[in-house]
Amino acid sequence: MTSLAITSPKPAARLDRFSLGLLGAGALLFAAVLVYGGYLLTVMQLAMIYGIFCLGLNFFMGYTGQASFGQNAFACIGGYGSAILCVQYNWEPALALIASMGVAGIAALVIGYPTLRLRGHYLAMATFALGLITYDISVQWTSLTQGYMGYAGIPPLGIGSLTVEDERLKLLCLGGLLLVGFWISQRLRDSRFGRGLRAISGSENGAAALGIRISRFKLIAFVIAGLYASAAGSLFAHTVGFISPEVFGPQMVIVTFTMLYVGGVGTLIGPVVGAIVASLLPEIFRSTGRFQDIAYALVLLLMLIYAPKGLSALGALFRPRKDKGEA
Amino acid sequence: MALLKVKGLTKRFGGLLANNEIDLEVPKGSLFAVIGPNGAGKTTFFSMISGFLNSTSGSIAFDGRDTTRMRQDQIAAMGLIRTFQLVQLFKGMSVAENVEVGCHLATRGGVAAALLRPSWFRRQEAEVHERARELLDFVGLGAQADLDAELLPYGQQRLLEVARALASRPRLLLLDEPAAGLNTQETDGLAHIIEKINRQGTTVLLIEHDVGLVTRIAHRIAVLDFGRKIAEGTPDEIKVHPEVIAAYLGVEEAAHA
Numbered sequence: 001m002t003s004l005a006i007t008s009p010k011p012a013a014r015l016d017r018f019s020l021g022l023l024g025a026g027a028l029l030f031a032a033v034l035v036y037g038g039y040l041l042t043v044m045q046l047a048m049i050y051g052i053f054c055l056g057l058n059f060f061m062g063y064t065g066q067a068s069f070g071q072n073a074f075a076c077i078g079g080y081g082s083a084i085l086c087v088q089y090n091w092e093p094a095l096a097l098i099a100s101m102g103v104a105g106i107a108a109l110v111i112g113y114p115t116l117r118l119r120g121h122y123l124a125m126a127t128f129a130l131g132l133i134t135y136d137i138s139v140q141w142t143s144l145t146q147g148y149m150g151y152a153g154i155p156p157l158g159i160g161s162l163t164v165e166d167e168r169l170k171l172l173c174l175g176g177l178l179l180v181g182f183w184i185s186q187r188l189r190d191s192r193f194g195r196g197l198r199a200i201s202g203s204e205n206g207a208a209a210l211g212i213r214i215s216r217f218k219l220i221a222f223v224i225a226g227l228y229a230s231a232a233g234s235l236f237a238h239t240v241g242f243i244s245p246e247v248f249g250p251q252m253v254i255v256t257f258t259m260l261y262v263g264g265v266g267t268l269i270g271p272v273v274g275a276i277v278a279s280l281l282p283e284i285f286r287s288t289g290r291f292q293d294i295a296y297a298l299v300l301l302l303m304l305i306y307a308p309k310g311l312s313a314l315g316a317l318f319r320p321r322k323d324k325g326e327a
Numbered sequence: 328m329a330l331l332k333v334k335g336l337t338k339r340f341g342g343l344l345a346n347n348e349i350d351l352e353v354p355k356g357s358l359f360a361v362i363g364p365n366g367a368g369k370t371t372f373f374s375m376i377s378g379f380l381n382s383t384s385g386s387i388a389f390d391g392r393d394t395t396r397m398r399q400d401q402i403a404a405m406g407l408i409r410t411f412q413l414v415q416l417f418k419g420m421s422v423a424e425n426v427e428v429g430c431h432l433a434t435r436g437g438v439a440a441a442l443l444r445p446s447w448f449r450r451q452e453a454e455v456h457e458r459a460r461e462l463l464d465f466v467g468l469g470a471q472a473d474l475d476a477e478l479l480p481y482g483q484q485r486l487l488e489v490a491r492a493l494a495s496r497p498r499l500l501l502l503d504e505p506a507a508g509l510n511t512q513e514t515d516g517l518a519h520i521i522e523k524i525n526r527q528g529t530t531v532l533l534i535e536h537d538v539g540l541v542t543r544i545a546h547r548i549a550v551l552d553f554g555r556k557i558a559e560g561t562p563d564e565i566k567v568h569p570e571v572i573a574a575y576l577g578v579e580e581a582a583h584a
Contacts (some may be wrong), residue, residue: 062515151412184442186441187441187444188438188441188442191436191440191441191448191452192430192431192434192435192436192437192440192441192451192452192455193436193437193438193440193441194441195420195424195427195428195431196421196431198417198419198424198428199420199428199431201417201418201419202416202417202418202419202420203415203416203417205411205415206415206416207417207428208379208398208399208400208403208409208431209377209379209399209401209403209410209411209415209492210403210408210428210429210431210491210492210495211403211404211408211431211432211495212400212428212431212547213400216401220437220438224438261417
């Protein structure tokens with residue numbers, strides 16, 4: 001029976017109490033940071049941005065069950081799109097964000113069409129290469145990207161003369177956008193389309209036999225993930241005001257994977273919970289000085305051992321177990 | 328009229344002739360069975376009909392249209408739905424959700440509909456939930472609707488696959504050894520369900536090596552052995568067919584029979 005403990009006896013179609021509790025805890029943390037202010041505001045801002053990235057990644061890796069180590073490529077498109085359009089061409093930040101998403105979406109479509117024929121490890125390698133290539137382009141194509149120097153002075157988000165300069169207000173706006181991203185994710189998941197995606201991750205043969213067009217569904221999930229990633233990249237540029245190739249490098253892949261797995265890959269709230277937890281944890285260990293990284297790694301390890309399906313799957317432990325065997 | 332018409336269907340895996348010039352016609356409304364010993368080529372035959380394997384030569388027509396080179400999902404969209412010998416449940420989804428996926432072909436709407444949720448989409452979602460419950464009741468899994476599908480015992484997983492296939496309102500239901508691994512009691516229950524499905528108007532093509540089950544419920548039986556069709560007829564004809572007895576019992580015993 002112990003092995004079943006982490007498998008929920010009732011895979012909740014909507015949010016159960018435990019998930020709501022986790023989200024509530026996240027909201028409390030958010031509020032506390034908002035009141036406390038200071039350096040943590042930046043940490044929380046980044047958590048919101050990563051949360052948006054992870055919500056998208058969850059479509060491809062969680063619901064559809066496909067590996068992508070290259071979503072940073074689309075964040076890169078978003079970030080540089082926003083930077084170049086705003087700094088060089090004085091575009092409105094909001095417009096630049098949307099235009100960059102368009103470019104990223106088309107790029108995802110064009111790249112995904114041939115790449116998604118691959119499966120498993122091969123797909124993982126191909127997408128990893130995609131991330132590396134994009135990183136190299138952002139370093140080498142200096143006339144467009146300014147190479148390692150990157151872009152500074154990217155204007156903050158805003159509409160017309162209304163700009164969001166205050167750090168607290170920035171955080172509130174990012175929190176709002178994360179909620180919008182979450183809402184979209186929930187709507188898509190609990191639908192005919194979302195069920196199709198999850199069926200593919202359960203059994204491709206089974207899904208195909210029921211008439212689901214596997215390659216098309218995978219491609220759409222990949223594009224959705226790319227759109228989210230691009231939005232996250234743009235938001236990073238507008239929030240921090242500075243980008244360089246390093247921001248969207250392989251490091252980003254590792255950070256977002258950690259978040260997704262800590263929160264619970266394939267769950268509705270996992271990406272949000274993971275982004276907040278994995279962003280704040282290192283800060284908690286800041287007082288331990290040079291042991292900070294070790295303490296962080298230790299906690300991550302413990303989480304992955306005792307909650308392999310992520311924090312949001314822990315709710316199963318608190319639900320009454322149903323005895324099997326009776327009809 | 329034949330709903331499914333197979334002509335000269337052949338599959339070669341390297342030097343192995345898995346299916347050799349098989350002809351078959353499944354009449355509309357019938358409960359048709361293909362039997363044969365292990366390794367006779369039954370599953371290969373099935374996989375070609377449902378588009379999971381391409382044939383080496385020969386042709387397949389479903390409802391008058393040539394489906395020989397179509398993809399699985401295109402064939403499924405025409406109303407030819409299969410189940411698998413090794414159950415292919417959607418892990419991580421509940422029993423009810425598995426059946427809801429089955430409604431895919433009987434419903435419509437993609438990303439835009441899911442986001443905007445117009446009234447027809449909401450109505451359709453409600454119908455999907457309802458239909459899943461009905462079908463689970465039909466196969467006797469109503470009480471397990473909210474369980475994780477993986478937690479079902481093996482026999483019930485098979486029934487779930489049947490319910491899931493029914494959800495897409497198939498015109499021809501292909502069942503690949505549905506009784507494999509079931510005990511006698513479970514097999515009886517399954518036989519009853521298959522007969523009920525057929526009586527409600529769905530044509531059923533069944534692969535089995537359990538001859539007992541097949542001779543009890545099938546209207547017509549084709550027998551495969553070493554990739555060839557060696558006989559076809561009513562259950563009573565098949566039971567006394569010398570070549571069939573030879574294939575199942577070996578030639579010597581057949582001589583005594």
